[in-house]
Amino acid sequence: MITHVIRYNATDVPFKQTTFSQNKYPNSKWRYAQIANYLNLGGETDDEKVELLIAAVEDLKRQVDIPATIKDVLIEQGTSEEFFMSHLETMAEQAFDDQCTGANPRYPLIVDLKELMVKAYG
Secondary structure (H helix, E strand, C coil): CHHHHHHHHCCCCCCCECCCCCCCCCCHHHHHHHHHHHCCCCCCCHHHHHHHHHHHHHHHHHHCCCCCCHHHHHHHCCCCHHHHHHHHHHHHHHHHHCHHHHHCCECCCHHHHHHHHHHHHC
16 A cells, blocks of 8 residues: 555645644655655656655565555455455545544545555555
8 A cells, every 4th residue: 555655645736634744734745755865766856756766665565575466465365356345435434534544644535545445456
């Protein structure tokens, strides 16, 4: 999920920031770009740097054998896509209600969480 969350948060114009955001204004993209700078990943623009950071995180996941997608995990467990999709609404609602969601810099709606989960499913 991490790379999908990075891409979701890396916007200059979120429709709503969270109540307890640590940001005075939308600056998550800039902050992710700074991480890319600290890691010497290259890139000229903040958008390029965010994409390079995402690529680096995906590479790290491969190096430490973290499955690339939720689908990969479920296949290993013998679980079907239908099972995932039948639980999607409940998972999105639970994620929305999770206390950590309020600390995310961009406030997601349940529909956003479902979309992120489907993207992460692969």
